[in-house]
Amino acid sequence: MVLAHGTDSYYKAIILETLVKETSSSSVNPTEPTVNIFRDATKNLTSLVKVELLVMVNLIIFGAPGSGKGTYAARLKEKLNVEVIATGDIFREMIKEDTPLGRKVKAYVEKGLLVPDDITLEVLKENLAKIPRGKGFILDGYPRTLKQAKALDGIAKIDAIIHLVVPDWIIIERLSSRRVCENCGAIYNLLFLKPKKDMICDKCGGSLYQRSDDTPEVIKRRIEVYEKQTQPLLEYYKEKRVPFVEARCEKLETPPEVVVQEIMNGLKRLGLA
Numbered sequence: 001m002v003l004a005h006g007t008d009s010y011y012k013a014i015i016l017e018t019l020v021k022e023t024s025s026s027s028v029n030p031t032e033p034t035v036n037i038f039r040d041a042t043k044n045l046t047s048l049v050k051v052e053l054l055v056m057v058n059l060i061i062f063g064a065p066g067s068g069k070g071t072y073a074a075r076l077k078e079k080l081n082v083e084v085i086a087t088g089d090i091f092r093e094m095i096k097e098d099t100p101l102g103r104k105v106k107a108y109v110e111k112g113l114l115v116p117d118d119i120t121l122e123v124l125k126e127n128l129a130k131i132p133r134g135k136g137f138i139l140d141g142y143p144r145t146l147k148q149a150k151a152l153d154g155i156a157k158i159d160a161i162i163h164l165v166v167p168d169w170i171i172i173e174r175l176s177s178r179r180v181c182e183n184c185g186a187i188y189n190l191l192f193l194k195p196k197k198d199m200i201c202d203k204c205g206g207s208l209y210q211r212s213d214d215t216p217e218v219i220k221r222r223i224e225v226y227e228k229q230t231q232p233l234l235e236y237y238k239e240k241r242v243p244f245v246e247a248r249c250e251k252l253e254t255p256p257e258v259v260v261q262e263i264m265n266g267l268k269r270l271g272l273a
């Protein structure tokens with residue numbers, strides 16, 4: 001049986017697993033209420049310490065393209081007991097590996113279409129199942145639709161939403177100065193992360209180019225699409241009373257660690273970090 005990530009039964013299963021390992025006589029009865037298991041656990045201090053370490057948190061991060069979502073998620077991964085599940089990266093990886101599901105995904109991505117909900121959900125489930133027991137996650141790029149959000153409710157409990165609020169002009173400034181290596185895909189930024197030699201990749205010597213969708217007009221349109229898509233999702237989670245951690249970036253040069261600290265403070269206030 002697959003247990004929904006982060007629910008009481010999920011925790012109970014982990015506690016049971018720990019106790020069975022710890023106690024020489026496997027006297028733990030799986031049908032016993034969690035309260036009794038905890039009471040018995042007080043007899044064994046080692047188990048209790050382990051149980052306390054099992055605090056985990058499941059998060060979703062929302063932010064426009066160019067808001068720094070991926071960067072923040074990667075840094076939060078180091079501070080929290082979580083894995084990052086970025087559906088965009090997973091899709092790219094699957095296409096590269098040419099798996100059967102990857103070939104299906106490729107057909108949509110190549111046409112610039114959204115990958116259908118059922119395929120995305122399948123991919124998400126596969127990746128959630130790979131998370132080690134007792135670890136939480138940050139979802140980046142999922143859910144994108146209300147249908148996806150509702151499907152997610154059935155497979156995981158979300159503890160909080162991280163919402164990045166970045167003014168349009170900052171996103172436009174950042175993305176229009178982005179350059180990509182045509183050979184290895186490394187990303188540079190003429191404002192913050194310049195290549196050592198003009199328009200040449202530091203890593204492989206390939207030429208850098210500007211993506212056709214990194215121009216101000218196209219970026220504006222991408223932000224609009226993002227907002228239209230995301231607004232109903234934010235409302236959905238507000239209605240469900242899932243707590244929000246909002247991180248604002250008001251200056252172009254705000255260092256990532258400042259935003260990450262703001263997010264950590266918000267999570268601490270909620271008792272989630």
Ligand SMILES: [Zn+2]
Nearest residue numbers: 181184201204
């Ligand atoms: Zn390169």
